[in-house]
Amino acid sequence: MRYIITSAVATLLALPAQAEVPRVVTDFAPAAGLVATVMGDLGQPEMLLGQGANAHDFQLRPSQSASLQDADLVVWIGPRMSPWLDRVLTGFGDLRQMRLLDVPGTHLQDFGDTAAHDHDHDHDPAPAGDDHDDHDDHAHEGLDPHAWLDPSNGALWLDAIATELARLDPDHAADYAANAARGRAEIAAADARIAARLGPVQGQPFVVFHDAYGYFAAHYGLTVAGSVSLGDATAPGAAHLRALQDQAGASARCLFPETVHDPKLLVQMAETTGLRLGGALDPEGMAQGGGAGAYTGTLEALADTLAACLSGA
Numbered sequence: 001m002r003y004i005i006t007s008a009v010a011t012l013l014a015l016p017a018q019a020e021v022p023r024v025v026t027d028f029a030p031a032a033g034l035v036a037t038v039m040g041d042l043g044q045p046e047m048l049l050g051q052g053a054n055a056h057d058f059q060l061r062p063s064q065s066a067s068l069q070d071a072d073l074v075v076w077i078g079p080r081m082s083p084w085l086d087r088v089l090t091g092f093g094d095l096r097q098m099r100l101l102d103v104p105g106t107h108l109q110d111f112g113d114t115a116a117h118d119h120d121h122d123h124d125p126a127p128a129g130d131d132h133d134d135h136d137d138h139a140h141e142g143l144d145p146h147a148w149l150d151p152s153n154g155a156l157w158l159d160a161i162a163t164e165l166a167r168l169d170p171d172h173a174a175d176y177a178a179n180a181a182r183g184r185a186e187i188a189a190a191d192a193r194i195a196a197r198l199g200p201v202q203g204q205p206f207v208v209f210h211d212a213y214g215y216f217a218a219h220y221g222l223t224v225a226g227s228v229s230l231g232d233a234t235a236p237g238a239a240h241l242r243a244l245q246d247q248a249g250a251s252a253r254c255l256f257p258e259t260v261h262d263p264k265l266l267v268q269m270a271e272t273t274g275l276r277l278g279g280a281l282d283p284e285g286m287a288q289g290g291g292a293g294a295y296t297g298t299l300e301a302l303a304d305t306l307a308a309c310l311s312g313a
């Protein structure tokens, strides 16, 4: 023990000040998992949102604000996902931030790009001032921010995070690059496992609580028949619920609540429609912690929950 302490002190004295590993703050599990993977043994990012938090709508505690202000780098999905964090960061002015949705090459798609093909209303991109009112809410239109659910984006972001960390901490550039490469291999392995798990249930339509699964569905060939909440964290209107029950109730196999939201509405809907009630989905990975396995863990948990219900006899 004494030897370790002595050698640690000697190391500290020998290293120039700029060799310090950056203090990184992240929004929630997928970004935290990717950053933790790239940092490896060098450090651990902080994560603002834990279990039970809603990534679309959140209020920071004062201690979290203070911690954000001290960060060398904030890695987060972006304002389309968490407008509340955008407001906070704007207030802080010159914080160095990396918005993952803005990383060049990111696969982006609009809400509705992979919605069920048997919807009887059209899914053309809504022009400004559109007046069709089969929904009473517009938050689900335009760019879908849940892009971490496409594993090719996760792999791309690992490299971007390694590049950014190397810029802040050039002494460890080789470590960051090697960790990112290892992380890409882990994502590729998880992707293969998930594809194998979901292959047998491709094309089995299901209903979800909120419109978060477009990327996941597109990547793995799944069919989302509809969402109870059209936007994010907005209460569904009665007309929308009736339409969903009529449309999806006839074709869908399962109905999935979400960990962050009260399942009451979906339990009722399952009773009304006779759809099977699946386990709670956790698209933001709130149950995953913020360690290096949080990114692939988020995707694998989704696949397991989906497959468990959809493959039921």
Ligand SMILES: [Zn+2]
Residues within 6 Å of the ligand: 056, 146, 210, 211, 212, 232
């Ligand atoms: Zn969401």
